[in-house]
Amino acid sequence: xxxxxxxxxxxxxxxxxxxxxxxxxxxxxxxxxxxxxxxxxxxxxxxxxxxxxxxxxxxxxxxxxxxxxxxxxxxxxxxxxxxxxxxxxxxxxxxxxxxxxxxxxxxxxxxxxxxxxxxxxxxxxxxxxxxxxxxxxxxxxxxxxxxxxxxxxxxxxxxxxxxxxxxxxxxxxxxxxxxxxxxxxxxxxxxxxxxxxxxxxxxxxxxxxxxxxxxxxxxxxxxxxxxxxxxxxxxxxxxxxxxxxxxxxxxxxxxxxxxxxxxxxxxxxxxxxxxxxxxxxxxxxxxxxxxxxxxxxxxxxxxxxxxxxxxxxxxxxxxxxxxxxxxxxxxxxxxxxxxxxxxxxxxxxxxxxxxxxxxxxxxxxxxxxxxxxxxxxxxxxxxxxxxxxxxxxxxxxxxxxxxxxxxxxxxxxxxxxxxxxxxxxxxxxxxxxxxxxxxxxxxxxxxxxxxxxxxxxxxxxxx
Ligand code: FES
Ligand code: FE
Numbered sequence: 001x002x003x004x005x006x007x008x009x010x011x012x013x014x015x016x017x018x019x020x021x022x023x024x025x026x027x028x029x030x031x032x033x034x035x036x037x038x039x040x041x042x043x044x045x046x047x048x049x050x051x052x053x054x055x056x057x058x059x060x061x062x063x064x065x066x067x068x069x070x071x072x073x074x075x076x077x078x079x080x081x082x083x084x085x086x087x088x089x090x091x092x093x094x095x096x097x098x099x100x101x102x103x104x105x106x107x108x109x110x111x112x113x114x115x116x117x118x119x120x121x122x123x124x125x126x127x128x129x130x131x132x133x134x135x136x137x138x139x140x141x142x143x144x145x146x147x148x149x150x151x152x153x154x155x156x157x158x159x160x161x162x163x164x165x166x167x168x169x170x171x172x173x174x175x176x177x178x179x180x181x182x183x184x185x186x187x188x189x190x191x192x193x194x195x196x197x198x199x200x201x202x203x204x205x206x207x208x209x210x211x212x213x214x215x216x217x218x219x220x221x222x223x224x225x226x227x228x229x230x231x232x233x234x235x236x237x238x239x240x241x242x243x244x245x246x247x248x249x250x251x252x253x254x255x256x257x258x259x260x261x262x263x264x265x266x267x268x269x270x271x272x273x274x275x276x277x278x279x280x281x282x283x284x285x286x287x288x289x290x291x292x293x294x295x296x297x298x299x300x301x302x303x304x305x306x307x308x309x310x311x312x313x314x315x316x317x318x319x320x321x322x323x324x325x326x327x328x329x330x331x332x333x334x335x336x337x338x339x340x341x342x343x344x345x346x347x348x349x350x351x352x353x354x355x356x357x358x359x360x361x362x363x364x365x366x367x368x369x370x371x372x373x374x375x376x377x378x379x380x381x382x383x384x385x386x387x388x389x390x391x392x393x394x395x396x397x398x399x400x401x402x403x404x405x406x407x408x409x410x411x412x413x414x415x416x417x418x419x420x421x422x423x424x425x426x427x428x429x430x431x432x433x434x435x436x437x438x439x440x441x442x443x444x445x446x447x448x449x450x451x452x453x454x455x456x457x458x459x460x461x462x463x
Contacts, residue, residue, distance in 0.1 A: 002040070002462035006032050016456050021421050021445070023452050026414035028202050029405055033459075034356035041326050041458050042067020044160050046169045048328040048350055049073050051190045051364060052081060052153040059102045059117065065352045065360070066157060071146065072096045072106060073155060074117035081150065083157040084119030084143035095143065100193065106143075119143035152181030153188055154348075163463075172436035173258035176319045179310050180332050183294065184301055186369035188346075191380045195363040197389035201401030202408070203327060203353035204455075206361070208418075209397065210329035210349070211451035212251055212259040212322050214443025215422070218243050220396050228392075229336045247443045249317050250429065252436045257325030257454025259447035262317035265289055268334060268342060277316075282308075285315035292332045292344020293367045293379060309433025322447075325454050327351045331387055343378050347387040349394075357405055361398065363389050420445040420452065 003013050012033075015024040027033060049064040050073060061074035063086055070086035072095065088095045093110035105122060107114040112125040121141035124130050131138075146157040149166035156166050170177060181188060199206075209216065217224070224230050226241040249263040265285075266277040273280070273288045280288065283303065287296040291314055294302065302311065313319075323329045329349040334342045346366040351359045365383040367376045386393045407413050424439025424446050432438055439446050 003460040004036065006030075012036075012459050013456065016452060017417070018453075021423075021449055022417035022419055024414065025408045025416050025418060028205055028408035028418075029356060029414075031356040034202075034353070036459060038068040038353065040461070041455070042069070042353070044158065044163065044458060045326060046149070046156045046158045046166050047326075048324060048348075049083065049155045049157055050194070051188065051348075051366075052150060052155060053187075053189045053369075054100070054193070055081070057102060059104045060100075061096065061103065061106070061117065062100045063096050063098065066146065066159070067353055070094060071157065072117075072119075072143070073157075074106070076117040077104060080118075081148055081155060082118040083146040083148050083155070084115070085146070087143070088113055089121075089141055089143065090124075113141070115143050119145045151177075154181060169256055170258065170324075171254045171256050172434075173252070173254045173256070173260065173322075173324070175310070175434045175436075176252060176260050176262070176313070176322075177324075179291075179306065179314050180319060180330065183291065183305065184298065184368045184370055185305075188366045189369045191365045191367055191376065191383075195361075195384075195389040197361045197363075197398075198354065199359050199361055199398050199401060200357055201359055201398075201405040202356055203351050203359045205401035205404045206349075206351040206359060206397070207323065207327050207329075208448050208451050209401075210259075210323035210327075210351070211253075211257065211325075212261040212443075212447040213445075214247050214251075214261060215445075216397075216400075218247065220400065221393055224393070244442070248441065249443075250432065251424070251439045251444065251447050252319070252322075252434065253447040253450035254436050255450070255454070257451045258323065259451060260319040260322035261443065261447070262313065263320045264317055265315070265334070268336070271336075271340070272342065282311050282315045286311070289315075289334065289342060291318060292334060292346050293371045293375070294344075295372060295375065298368070298370060312431070312433050323451070325451060327353070333387075335382055335386070343375075343382055345379060345383040345387055347383050349387075359401075361389050361394075363387065363394075420449040422446075 003011050005011050015027050047066045054062055055075045058077050064071055064073055072084050072086045075081050086095055088108040090113050093108050095108045096106050105114050114122040119142045147161050148157050225243040252260040269277045269289050286299045320333055321331050327350055331347045333345045348364045350362045354360050367379050422445040424444045426440040428438035429440040
């Protein structure tokens with residue numbers, strides 16, 4: 001057990017109260033905790049870095065971050081993807097200074113040491129002189145290598161060489177992730193390079209929200225119902241703006257801190273078809289309202305790839321928002337259009353820690369490779385407008401996180417708590433096909449509470 005005592009005598013486990021489901025506000029700003037998080041969370045778990053369609057060709061590379069560590073993600077001559085620490089083993093220069101490019105030789109500009117896409121040392125200029133009497137064997141002069149796993153083209157890496165596999169890390173969430181990331185044989189494709197934006201906020205403000213916080217939608221994103229895609233004409237009592245019907249469905253959380261909000265599609269199906277969803281077959285529902293990026297013509301492929309349970313989920317309560325612990329968020333959203341149709345938006349975010357008071361917001365926009373080009377273009381536009389770094393929804397979130405981070409530094413503020421006490425009273429509804437902890441009904445805090453439990457678990461474990 002590594003339940004470290006912080007400089008002021010507080011133990012990490014004192015920051016979280018499992019009985020009352022509260023977390024001390026100081027966790028959102030504490031620099032000492034931040035350093036520990038980089039080692040105990042980002043130094044250990046699987047971290048999402050990008051998508052293999054960002055580096056389609058041999059020699060392609062991108063530079064990314066695993067917590068506080070810069071890494072090179074590169075495809076070698078055999079087509080395999082590697083992740084290596086972007087720090088020169090000679091004198092710690094950043095080896096690859098570009099965001100992206102293509103090369104089979106990553107040469108450090110300082111003294112010229114050169115490395116393969118897999119991180120192996122190739123050689124150095126005037127090597128005989130430079131290596132004269134060297135102590136370290138050449139095969140140990142490569143870049144430090146991370147362990148890599150691909151899932152539906154998503155690139156994950158970890159420094160934990162013999163820890164859990166990516167599949168074990170996903171745990172019960174994999175059943176649901178498959179319905180988002182493994183839908184077609186062609187696979188997903190990133191539409192353009194990711195957007196990047198710096199925000200003066202602690203990474204956890206964005207990430208605990210990403211663990212499927214539903215409640216903030218009702219207030220912070222209220223315009224969605226007032227003038228946005230969910231707006232409707234005021235009823236007899238003058239009530240029009242109400243997002244609460246969107247808050248029903250199932251939420252799923254796992255012991256690893258992953259979270260999913262599976263939002264009920266039935267109302268949208270009624271609106272689109274005028275039929276009672278209970279009278280439609282799974283195939284009819286999927287064709288009436290296919291998942292984002294899928295057309296009715298592509299539905300037969302889904303039938304081949306998924307079991308009955310997963311198909312039922314996709315046609316009834318598909319995961320629409322959720323997070324992978326520690327710092328990833330995905331959105332596969334069905335956005336109502338003024339003409340009564342629905343267009344999907346698919347985005348993936350990562351919130352990269354850049355010190356206790358700053359994060360980098362990265363946003364990737366996706367479609368299936370097989371999504372028809374006109375639909376891809378509409379999805380790209382929608383996703384940028386709503387879910388991009390300057391998107392109408394994300395701008396609002398990005399505005400709350402710096403305020404939280406700032407006020408959390410207060411001497412008094414540090415002593416009060418964040419509260420996660422809204423708890424599902426109903427478990428999985430009858431006929432729910434998937435595994436994991438499941439709650440049914442109006443959105444609750446359980447998913448975010450699971451996120452904090454996973455945080456606590458890693459922060460106090462010496463494994
Ligand atoms: Fe890279 Fe010297 S620091 S070659
Ligand atoms: Fe939000």
